[in-house]
Amino acid sequence: MLRNVKRPADAIDEQRLWRRQMELARFGARPDGGVNRQALSAEDIAARRQLIAWATARGFACSVDSIGNLFVRRAGRNPDAAPVLTGSHLDSQPAGGKFDGAYGVMAGLEALEALEDLGISTERPIELVAWCNEEGGRFPPGAMGSAAYGGAQKLDDLLAIRDWEGVTVEAALRTTLAATPEAPLRTLGGKPAAYVEAHIEQGPLLEAARTTIGVVTGIQGAQWYHVEVIGSEAHAGTAPLKTRRDALKAAMAMIAALEQLMADETDTVRFTVGRFDVTPNSTNTVPGRVLFTIDFRHPDAAVLARLGGAIEGVCRAHARGCEVHVSKTLDMSPIRFDAAIQQRIDFTAGELGLSRMAIASGAFHDAKYMNPLCPSGMIFVPCEKGISHNPVENATAGDLAAGARVLVEVLLQLAGQ
């Protein structure tokens, strides 16, 4: 077979992609096999330097914007055309894995390499981006880089955010940019021709369906609430139960009633009480205060509104004499990705003989902030047991390569051969 009759999907090098995933995982490697590579940390800087080294070795130009998004550009024939953008993020949760985010960046790099290996030129430039601070663990909120790029958040507000030690985003960025002089500063923002992000599913559906490619239809909406329950502290030995205002037992009654509210035979609603803080949290003291969080998600905006609107009433109805304060701390509408991008992913996966299915993203992604700017979409690949945000997060080399094969073909279609 002649080299130039190969299609780019065939030039995806499974071994090279896997090796780079593993090399990247050394930056912030945890003893348990996971990764702790928080945004703008020394580990993140080292990972950025590695990406720049790989990119410049192939002659790709690097640049960085004023919120720390790092770009790798493979030029097109028309330098004035809006680029096709792909990527994800290099930062991880404190107890994160090797693939969340990192895969989307490595798959994008592998796509550029495959095009380069085949000597294929494109009309539009293709740019790979490593969005800054998607996880938000060190500097909340997450998806900071894509939010600033898309104009959803103001740069100055983001630069002033501090981590637990009081370090600002601005100071951490200064250190980061100084350590990556090969990437000159570029203007923040832009309007790409399209955006396609590859990512591990972070859920169990593809694996359960023995399906390789998830054609992502959109990102479900989410609401977060803080529920503060204020009762009275009392001595566990002396206070009769009838006189108590036990904040813990009231909170439990609320959560049991919320489970009823959120009950869903289709198992589409995601209802989680993830945080539960008791004061004073002592064996022999009746809890005087509980703060718990609600995270619930659904792809349908009407369902989100109906359930979210019922939460405060349900909590009040089960307060058992305690004070209740319910506040909404997050309200993200569901988004739907561009239908044409979904069709391209679906069709291309079929052409390549890969099993695929439509799937809604349960997690947030940077693609959320690209969707209003340009036709956007995501390609999911399975991860082991659906486990993510966890050191044991895992995926197979074959599935990662399959996702990259779909990605490079779709990028090539969008960039124009």
Next chain:
Amino acid sequence: MLRNVKRPADAIDEQRLWRRQMELARFGARPDGGVNRQALSAEDIAARRQLIAWATARGFACSVDSIGNLFVRRAGRNPDAAPVLTGSHLDSQPAGGKFDGAYGVMAGLEALEALEDLGISTERPIELVAWCNEEGGRFPPGAMGSAAYGGAQKLDDLLAIRDWEGVTVEAALRTTLAATPEAPLRTLGGKPAAYVEAHIEQGPLLEAARTTIGVVTGIQGAQWYHVEVIGSEAHAGTAPLKTRRDALKAAMAMIAALEQLMADETDTVRFTVGRFDVTPNSTNTVPGRVLFTIDFRHPDAAVLARLGGAIEGVCRAHARGCEVHVSKTLDMSPIRFDAAIQQRIDFTAGELGLSRMAIASGAFHDAKYMNPLCPSGMIFVPCEKGISHNPVENATAGDLAAGARVLVEVLLQLAGQ
């Protein structure tokens, strides 16, 4: 009226007693009006020095034993007779009040002062004791001093216990004893003729019944459990509810079922879940592990055994696919105080025109460890709204004085005029 026809109850000085309560509360005073005077701390040492100063000013002899119990002795006519013992403790909870423990010591001192004021001599010596470390906040377990005195715990084991900073009881005691040279070392233990302890109720029953004196019948039994629930962490956005093993929701189901188990129309069972620790305790992560505690109490040993025996089965029945580990961390049998002491307290309160009622102690007290050694009893006085272990703990000067009036009369009867 001639001075020596006064009865000792009449010599109780309400103002002096109240003033001393307030003076004592300066040691470890918190900005919120409460007291933080943990065992063998600088604040505890200062309170001990103040007690010694008050005692020696009246010519009472002080001594301290090898676990740090501080004694004040008013001599009797027969130096070889076993003393009548009264007292309580000077240490407080970290967020404690002015009266828990401190009242029993101040009431005992006031009783000695009243006898001294009237020049009444007794056959037996009367000793006031400030038991070391009743609260157990810094060095668990509590009631350390009385347990060592009564032989329920070994001195060497207790001396080796460390606080959060690694300081041993032995080291803290050495500092304490060096700071109180006016109190020479005495032999640990003994067999008093009787023990009577005055204390605020720490519950709401006396106040609710508008009754001044609680004739304490005994101390209810208690069992403590740790329940560990192990599920799996999962992403709140992606994991379908049917696939989850949510440790928090399983723990809630267990606690709801335990509430059913412990349901009691007579409101005698005290059932508390005071501590509830969630891992990783993050809004968007399904909890993988919960540790919660159970504290339940009842005056009847058979009820304690029946309910305690059912706990593990109830937890397992509501585990929702999670692992469960139930372990008993405390098992205290109920105790009954000496009937004759109860009768003396009851009769004396009646003689003094004070309302009184029989009451079981919901909280532990040092009297627990005296009960096996000698006829023992307790006198309760009301505290505001039953609130204790709390900076707002409060009591009236009149009620405190009433308790001291009963105490001094009972001590005199027991010591022999």
